[in-house]
Amino acid sequence: MRTKSILLLVLGLLLFQLAPLSASGTSENGSAVSKTAEHGISLDAVAAAIAIGACGIATAMAQARIGAAGVGAIAEKPEVIGRVMILMALPETVVILGFVVAALILT
Numbered sequence: 001m002r003t004k005s006i007l008l009l010v011l012g013l014l015l016f017q018l019a020p021l022s023a024s025g026t027s028e029n030g031s032a033v034s035k036t037a038e039h040g041i042s043l044d045a046v047a048a049a050i051a052i053g054a055c056g057i058a059t060a061m062a063q064a065r066i067g068a069a070g071v072g073a074i075a076e077k078p079e080v081i082g083r084v085m086i087l088m089a090l091p092e093t094v095v096i097l098g099f100v101v102a103a104l105i106l107t
Helices: 002-018 043-076 078-089 092-106
Strands: none
Touching (some): 043 092
16 A cells, blocks of 8 residues: 555656656647647656656566565575576566657657
8 A cells, every 4th residue: 555655656746747848739820830848848758758757667667576475485495496586587578668659659
């Protein structure tokens, strides 16, 4: 429950920081308006950072639980070490997908 509260707090602070960013569009005279904020941060870069950051946090949480359970399983039955190593590698695919999404956003 505490982890959920912390994640909601971080998400709220992040959205509060992103509120002043301007969106892309056209101005009154028809010229394109850029997607950068007053500090020069692109909304695409922020979206890519969120994609990678969220995937990294989710992977870390999953690997923490899998690792703890895996160590206990290996202590009881050493022959399951191969399965535990495979299970530890599976959450890394989420981060790889986050990198792919970030690359698609930035291109």
